[in-house]
Amino acid sequence: MACAVIKNGEDGVIFVCGKHDIKPCKRCGFLADYLCDWPVDGGTCDAALCRSHAANIGEQYDLCPIHAKIYRRQSVGEIREPGNLKLVK
Ligand SMILES: [Zn+2]
Numbered sequence: 493m494a495c496a497v498i499k500n501g502e503d504g505v506i507f508v509c510g511k512h513d514i515k516p517c518k519r520c521g522f523l524a525d526y527l528c529d530w531p532v533d534g535g536t537c538d539a540a541l542c543r544s545h546a547a548n549i550g551e552q553y554d555l556c557p558i559h560a561k562i563y564r565r566q567s568v569g570e571i572r573e574p575g576n577l578k579l580v581k
C-alpha cells in the first residue's frame with residue numbers, strides 16, 4: 493500500500509492510495525501514469541510522469557521531458573528503442 497499527495501486542479505490536492513506505488517508527476521505534481529524508460533546505470537530513469545509530460549516514443553516507451561529532448565537530438569527522425577541509445581550524462 494502506498495499513498496501520495498497529488499495535485500488536483502489549480503489549488504486542490506488529494507490523497508491517493510493504492511496497491512502499487514503512486515507517484516506525482518515530476519514536472520507538475522499531478523497523478524503520474526507513466527515512468528520514464530530511459531536507460532541509466534542499473535535500470536531506468538523512472539521519473540514519474542503524467543499524461544501530458546510523458547513523451548511517447550514508439551509504441552511502448554515513455555520519456556521524461558529531459559530525456560525526450562536528448563532522444564530527439566540523438567535520433568535524427570528515426571525511432572529507435574531507448575535500449576539502443578547511448579547513455580548521456
Ligand atoms: Zn505533469
Ligand SMILES: [Zn+2]
Nearest residue numbers: 528537556559
Ligand atoms: Zn527520464
